[in-house]
Amino acid sequence: MNDVAKVIHLHEDKPGRVSPRLRFPAEPAVPSAPAQVTSITDRLDEADPSRSMVDGVARSLTKQIGDTAAFLRRRITGDYQVDEFGYDPHFNDAVLLPALRPLFDKWFRVEVSGIENVPATGGALVVSNHAGVIPLDGLMASVAVRDKHPQHRPLRMLAADLVFETPVVGSMARKAGHTLACNPDAERLLRNGEVAAVFPEGFKGVGKPFTERYKLQRFGRGGFVSAAVRTGVPIVPCSIVGSEEIYPKIGDLAPLARLLNLPYFPVTPLFPHFGPLGLIPLPSKWHIEFGAPIYTDSYEPGAADDPMIMFEVTDNVRETIQQTLYRLLAQRRNVFLG
Numbered sequence: 097m098n099d100v101a102k103v104i105h106l107h108e109d110k111p112g113r114v115s116p117r118l119r120f121p122a123e124p125a126v127p128s129a130p131a132q133v134t135s136i137t138d139r140l141d142e143a144d145p146s147r148s149m150v151d152g153v154a155r156s157l158t159k160q161i162g163d164t165a166a167f168l169r170r171r172i173t174g175d176y177q178v179d180e181f182g183y184d185p186h187f188n189d190a191v192l193l194p195a196l197r198p199l200f201d202k203w204f205r206v207e208v209s210g211i212e213n214v215p216a217t218g219g220a221l222v223v224s225n226h227a228g229v230i231p232l233d234g235l236m237a238s239v240a241v242r243d244k245h246p247q248h249r250p251l252r253m254l255a256a257d258l259v260f261e262t263p264v265v266g267s268m269a270r271k272a273g274h275t276l277a278c279n280p281d282a283e284r285l286l287r288n289g290e291v292a293a294v295f296p297e298g299f300k301g302v303g304k305p306f307t308e309r310y311k312l313q314r315f316g317r318g319g320f321v322s323a324a325v326r327t328g329v330p331i332v333p334c335s336i337v338g339s340e341e342i343y344p345k346i347g348d349l350a351p352l353a354r355l356l357n358l359p360y361f362p363v364t365p366l367f368p369h370f371g372p373l374g375l376i377p378l379p380s381k382w383h384i385e386f387g388a389p390i391y392t393d394s395y396e397p398g399a400a401d402d403p404m405i406m407f408e409v410t411d412n413v414r415e416t417i418q419q420t421l422y423r424l425l426a427q428r429r430n431v432f433l434g
Contacts, residue, residue: 167191181281182270185250192272193242199232200239203379204338207434208244210386213332216247219286221324222293222386223413224334225312225421226301229343229362232377233336237293238272240384252285254278254294254320258359279323286327293334294320296414303348303360309340310425312418318410321392322400325409330389333413335420338382341431343367381434383424387416 167190170176176186200206214220224237234253241251253269254277260266275281277294285292295301296315304313324331347363367374390413399405428434 178271179273181252181273181275181285183250183252183273184271185273187271188250188273192268193239196235196239197243200236200243203377204236204342204382205379205434206236206240206338206382206384208240208384208386210388211240211244212246213386213389214241214245214249214291215330215389217289219289219327219329220291220332220389221282221286221320221329222251222291222332222334223320223417224293224295225310225336225417226295226297227304227309227336228302228339228377229345229364230377231295231302232342233339234293234295236339236382237334237336237384241291249291252290252292254282254285254292256298279319282320282323283327286323286329296320296410299359303345303362306340306344306346310337310421312414312421315410315414317403318406321406321409321413325392325395325400325406326397328393330391330393331409331413332389333387333416333420335385335387335417335424336382337384337421337424337428338380338431341380342377344378378432380431381428383428383434385420385424387420390416 167186170186176184178184214222222237222241224233227233234255238251238253242248250273253272253274255269255274256277259269259274260276275285277298282292282294297313298316300313304311321331343362343364345362345364349361349363353359353361364374366376390409392409395405
């Protein structure tokens with residue numbers, strides 16, 4: 097007796113009469129195909145979100161360990177190069193720039209515009225305003241050019257003697273590719289096709305009182321212009337907004353500065369009252385703008401020795417930076433929010 101016959105037989109009320117309510121065995125349900133097949137790992141991650149976080153941290157640590165091992169291997173084997181100025185690209189890219197990026201990206205939240213005005217190849221001289229008590233603006237500019245420029249060019253800063261006379265700082269500056277702010281070094285860099293940066297205000301700009309913020313100080317005698325003219329490279333004006341507020345200077349302990357052989361010893365709302373905590377910069381919102389290049393290749397060779405021409409070009413660069421600062425400040429809604 098087949099299955100159908102058995103069912104009919106069981107539902108007979110009387111011989112020869114079949115109940116109208118027949119119940120046939122139900123066919124087993126066929127599961128529908130899932131829209132997307134997921135792996136066991138994905139299902140575990142969905143069930144326990146902390147698992148995915150732990151895996152991410154583990155992968156990050158594994159990468160860091162691998163990068164550190166590769167860095168140490170290259171340093172031990174000498175598989176890196178250092179140029180005549182002491183520039184160590186491997187150390188700069190592996191150690192110094194990663195240390196600065198959190199400040200650039202998270203603390204100051206630097207916005208960069210006009211980076212296309214920095215040439216893709218060949219020498220160029222970036223000229224910028226200078227401020228902030230501690231010259232972090234130069235370091236942020238170096239990160240901007242290295243990370244935001246399409247060719248990821250290094251920015252070789254021309255710094256004061258004090259930088260290279262300071263223990264540890266001087267050595268790090270050399271490894272980062274920076275050198276003395278003097279014409280011979282500047283011209284060598286520019287002739288080698290490097291992007292150099294100069295801050296003509298010097299300590300007068302970095303150490304000026306907070307009441308004079310964003311008012312450019314004197315640019316000196318135009319030595320940076322003569323270096324650009326002699327090498328025929330363009331001058332790129334750079335305006336930085338945000339650096340003036342990181343350490344608002346409200347006083348200067350001149351006797352202590354002379355004792356320590358420093359250009360100034362700043363007093364800010366937090367330093368020296370709060371000790372080391374006062375050295376934490378305020379998280380102002382930054383904007384760095386690179387202006388249109390000012391070309392120098394049209395000048396005669398002897399123009400670099402003409403003080404009137406050098407003064408005219410210097411004044412043009414200074415006025416360009418000052419007007420750009422005013423424009424950026426007018427667009428800024430808040431010191432800390434931008």
